Amino acid sequence: MSEPLVIVGNGMAAMRLVENLTHRALGRYAIAVIGEEPRLPYNRVLLSSVLAQEVSRGEIELRPAQWWSDRGVTLLYGRTATAIDPAIRRVRLANGATLPFAKLVLATGSRPIRLNVPGMELPGVMTFRDLGDVAAIGAAAANGAKAVVIGGGLLGLEAAYGLAKAGSQVSVVHLMNRLMERQLDARASAMLKHVVETRGIAVHLNAETVGILGSTCARAVELKDGRQIDADLVVVAAGIRANVDLARTADLDIDRGIVVDDHLQSSKPNIYAIGECIEHRGQCYGLVEPAYEQARALAAHLAGDSASYTGSVLATNLKVSGVNVFSAGDFLGAADTEQLVLSDPGLGTYKKLVIKGGRLVGAVLFGDTADGLWYLDLIRAGDSIEAIREDLVFGRALAERSVIKVLAA
Numbered sequence: 373m374s375e376p377l378v379i380v381g382n383g384m385a386a387m388r389l390v391e392n393l394t395h396r397a398l399g400r401y402a403i404a405v406i407g408e409e410p411r412l413p414y415n416r417v418l419l420s421s422v423l424a425q426e427v428s429r430g431e432i433e434l435r436p437a438q439w440w441s442d443r444g445v446t447l448l449y450g451r452t453a454t455a456i457d458p459a460i461r462r463v464r465l466a467n468g469a470t471l472p473f474a475k476l477v478l479a480t481g482s483r484p485i486r487l488n489v490p491g492m493e494l495p496g497v498m499t500f501r502d503l504g505d506v507a508a509i510g511a512a513a514a515n516g517a518k519a520v521v522i523g524g525g526l527l528g529l530e531a532a533y534g535l536a537k538a539g540s541q542v543s544v545v546h547l548m549n550r551l552m553e554r555q556l557d558a559r560a561s562a563m564l565k566h567v568v569e570t571r572g573i574a575v576h577l578n579a580e581t582v583g584i585l586g587s588t589c590a591r592a593v594e595l596k597d598g599r600q601i602d603a604d605l606v607v608v609a610a611g612i613r614a615n616v617d618l619a620r621t622a623d624l625d626i627d628r629g630i631v632v633d634d635h636l637q638s639s640k641p642n643i644y645a646i647g648e649c650i651e652h653r654g655q656c657y658g659l660v661e662p663a664y665e666q667a668r669a670l671a672a673h674l675a676g677d678s679a680s681y682t683g684s685v686l687a688t689n690l691k692v693s694g695v696n697v698f699s700a701g702d703f704l705g706a707a708d709t710e711q712l713v714l715s716d717p718g719l720g721t722y723k724k725l726v727i728k729g730g731r732l733v734g735a736v737l738f739g740d741t742a743d744g745l746w747y748l749d750l751i752r753a754g755d756s757i758e759a760i761r762e763d764l765v766f767g768r769a770l771a772e773r774s775v776i777k778v779l780a781a
Contacts, residue, residue, distance in 0.1 A: 374402040377674070378463050378471050380453045380618060381479030382407025384416065385647035385663035387434045389477065392671030394443040400675065403445045404471055406463070409502060410450035412437060416502070417660060417690070423506050423534030456622035458640045475642050475674060478619055478630060482612035482648040482658065487522065491584025497606045500531040509607060513540045517604040520544075520593045522581050524551040526692065528609035529564075532573050533693040535607070543574040543601050545581055545593060547610075555688040555699045559715075560722055560738040567720070568693050576601070612658055614649045629656045634680040636670045646670055653683055661687060685752050689744050695720075698744035701751045702726055702734035709733065712765040725765055730756045732764070743767045 377393075379386050382405050390403060407413065418432040440447045452466040462470045484499040486492050498509055509531070513519060517540050521532045524546025536542045544551075550561035551568070565575050580596040584606055592600045614629035625631040625639035629651035636644045636652075646666040648658055657663065662684035672679030687700035705711050705726040712725040719739065725747070726734035731754055735747040746768045750757060757764055760771040 374399060375474040376472050377401035377403045377475045377477070378473040379403065379405045379477045379479055380463065381405075381481055381647070381649075382409065382413045382447070382449055383479060383481050383647065384413065384434065384660055385481075385667055386477075386479040387413045388664050388667035389479065389646060389671055390440075390443065390445055392668050393674055394445075396671055396675035396677070398443065401475070403443075405440075405445060405447050405449075406451050406453050406465070406471075407447075407449040408452050409504070411503065412440075412447070412449065414503065419500070419503070419506055420530035420534035422503070423510055423531070424537030426537070429503060453618055454621070456618060456643070458622050458643060461642070473642075475644065477670065478638070478643070478645040478649060479647045480615040480618055480645075480649045483615050484608065485611040485613055486608055487581060487610055489581060489583045491586060491590065492608070494584055494586050494590045495588070496586070496590035496604065497584055497608065500527060500607050500609050501612075506534075509535070509605065510538065512605040513538050515539075516541060518543075518602050519605050519607060520601050520603040521607045521609055522593065523609035523611065524548070524575065524577070525609065525611070526552060526555065526688070526690065527612075528607075529568065529692050531607045531609050532568070533571065536571050536573050540605075542572070543576065543603075544568070545576045545579045545595065545601065547578070547580055549578050551575070551577075552692070552697075556697065556738070557704055557724065557736050559724070560697065560699075560736050563720065563722060563738050564692065564695065564697065567695050571693055573693075612648065614651070614656060616649060619645070619649070627651050634682060635673050636666055636681055644670055644674075652681065655683060657684060657686070659686065659688065685748065687744075687748050689741060689748075696737075696739060696741040698735070698737040698741040698747075700735050700744070700748045701732075702728075703736040705734060714765045723765060727757070727761075730758050730761075732757050 413434045415432045421427045455464040461473050464470050484501045519535045519540040519542045521528045521544045524544050532542045532544050582596050583594040585592040590606045592602050616626050619630045630645040632650050647663040669679050669681035689698045709726050709728045714723045721739035724736045732750045763771040
């Protein structure tokens with residue numbers, strides 16, 4: 373008889389876990405997936421494309437309903453899990469129903485951070501996290517509305533790009549001295565700022581928001597230096613926080629996220645967690661690829677294989693405001709590292725590789741990211757790159773041809 377497995381969260385991490393687990397051990401578990409949003413799981417990375425009307429909502433759906441049905445998965449979307457009772461192994465839903473589990477996986481993701489400043493609750497102040505947010509922002513952004521995006525990280529720039537494409541007059545307000553400081557070095561960030569501004573988006577750096585002005589709705593964003601930026605709508609994209617509310621009801625160990633071990637198990641037996649809601653070895657990940665790696669490891673573990681998750685090399689490989697960017701590992705470069713740089717301002721491309729002890733430890737690419745995943749593989753492998761060092765910065769094709777010539781000589 374199949375063991376009941378309940379997954380709370382119907383995002384990208386949950387989908388990948390189901391995909392991997394049913395491939396490895398179809399029929400071993402009777403799987404039920406609970407999701408708050410009233411729709412099938414979708415690709416959140418493409419939310420800005422939906423806002424920009426470049427793709428439809430249906431096009432970002434991860435899997436059709438039939439895919440879940442074919443794998444025997446009960447998909448309960450539009451439902452909210454409110455409590456966990458580890459003693460009797462049951463999950464309670466908002467409608468009063470309960471679901472039994474032999475194994476429970478929390479994939480509850482994260483919540484957007486709302487700034488603790490006056491005016492945050494005014495109508496017209498929104499977050500950018502799900503399709504509901506996209507619909508609300510799209511409606512408010514009609515007819516050339518003035519939009520201010522608070523946050524110049526990945527999510528904020530994606531929101532700004534979508535709003536600009538939809539016809540809004542957009543300003544980005546960012547607390548730090550450069551855009552996407554967690555993913556790009558100073559040079560790549562400056563290039564990105566230039567591209568963003570050519571899209572008609574105003575960028576304000578070193579700008580601290582101290583309040584949202586307005587009586588009945590948002591009318592302006594006030595900065596610490598006294599400036600006021602007019603706004604018909606304000607989109608807050610100032611970061612995320614692990615969604616641990618449900619985990620608290622089970623009295624799980626929580627720090628910045630749900631604390632898990634190398635088997636992705638929480639502090640209670642048979643309760644696991646993956647994705648943006650977890651903290652593993654002191655690290656919280658806010659990216660898709662680590663969640664996919666966790667899903668693979670947990671699926672193998674639940675299937676009875678010997679598997680563990682030891683952490684991820686942080687990597688970003690995305691298109692931001694229409695420009696390809698990639699970074700991985702120690703892309704800033706510590707004091708004891710060397711840097712190889714290749715830049716072509718005319719083409720708008722930039723590449724920096726960071727080397728330590730004869731090994732590639734970090735990379736940042738702007739414009740041309742075709743070799744990004746190859747560099748990521750080299751970083752993860754940790755092997756010596758001395759044989760291809762002279763050609764490494766020129767990309768995989770040239771480096772591998774040089775190796776073949778050496779071997780053939």
